[in-house]
Amino acid sequence: MFLNDAGLSNIVIPKLKPITFMKHLLSLFLLMVFNHAFTQSPAYITTDKAIADIEQLIATFENVHYNPYFKTSKKVINTIKDEQLSSWKNDSVPMRQFIGICMKLTAMMSGGHSGMNWQHAKLIPEIKAHVYLPFTGKLVEEDGIFIVTKSGLSVIVPGMKIKSINGISVVKLFKECMAYSGGIDAYKIANVERAFPVYLFFNDSLKAPYSIAIADSDELFTTDGIRIAELAKILNSSVKQVDYSFDILDNNIGLMAYNSSNNYKKFNQFLKATFKTIQAKHIDKLIIDIRANGGGNSSLNDLLLSYITTKPYQQASGRYWKVSEESKKAYANNKVYTKLFGKDFMVKYMKTPNQTVIVDLDSTGLVQPEKPPYYFTGKTCLLIGPSTFSSANFLADAVKTYQITTLIGSPTGEYTNDFGEQISFVLKNTKSEVNISSTYDIGANGNDSIMAPVYPDIEVATDVLKYAMNWLENNAEKK
Known part of the structure; x- marks a missing residue:
């Protein structure tokens, strides 16, 4: 059993409705407001309200997150927090400073999904003027x-x-x-x-x-x-524009860029058209690139894998649901959770005592792929890297665990066992938004104590695509 620093008791509820593992990556968006003058008006918050919100932030993490102290101890976090709060000698503190310390505290309790939204309305004048x-x-x-x-x-x-x-x-x-x-x-x-x-x-x-x-x-x-507008153009240059695309390299190698696990119906249509083209053009080598994939709906991964393997596999082996009053309110106020996880499970969750854990290890099981039309029988490889995250990390983990194809690139940006299902909360005084993971998801091999990313079979730091092309031409065996 994965060590839970909060000392929670576990309630086992077998055979829940199969889970669709929805993951949400906190994206860093740039605020671009062009129709105002660049005037800086620093925002402040009274010190007592800032302290109250920070205490609420940590308390909410403790209530909602499966294990907020999985990488940084409670003692260390409290020491950093207390040092910061004791340095605030005035009656008010800059909002920018408050947001900054909240981001740091949140990061220490986050596996990547939890985070503080820095784009606070009161910071807009400073963001524009900076x-x-x-x-x-x-x-x-x-x-x-x-x-x-x-x-x-x-x-x-x-x-x-x-x-x-x-x-x-x-x-x-x-x-x-x-x-x-x-x-x-x-x-x-x-x-x-x-x-x-x-x-x-x-x-x-x-x-x-x-x-x-x-x-x-x-x-x-x-x-x-x-200024921010010009910076946005620089940072957004060369940013991927589509969720998925297909190209043919050197007339005989297919390149599928799978950049986002979103829109099941659209991806299904994309795969049918892509593999039809692959078959029509007699392409027998395929590179699948998920280095820029930050996640989404892992069900799309099953669609993709059905075209390249008949091996039974699973992307995840289970989930631990932390039960809290905050999560119950969030689930009750958003019907999407009932749609995703089923009415029966939501009823069980609402009736389960707070600060306990629902252990769901029986609802996944191996997937047995069925060959679709245009099933691919050629050589494949999967490119991964530090931006391979969330549901894309699930895909890489399944491929690695069940040896579906060869992984090339750098280690992924997330542990195979990770924290998911973000829930959004608003701090009482500043109205700052915080997203906190409410589950602990177990990777493909079922070992809930592993704290490691997915490592490639062949580690390549630079010119990964070029290496993969040469590898397919010269060294790959059929998968």
């Missing part, structure tokens, strides 16, 4: 370097290594920003890379103008920075 760093990049941990991946400056280009900004180590700044994001380090790095300048908004140590030191050089470059 002057942002005009580039983002990734942290290469093993080398301890920061590499630019997107830039709005002609002198700072992708691939360039940056040493410091305003005399502060950029690696140090990046790691500080990672503290705002939940999940394992690989996921944090990928998440911060997508919006590094936005995370820096919450860091008081860095302000425009920005003096940028290039690595392995004495050269310094200074920029005044950019």
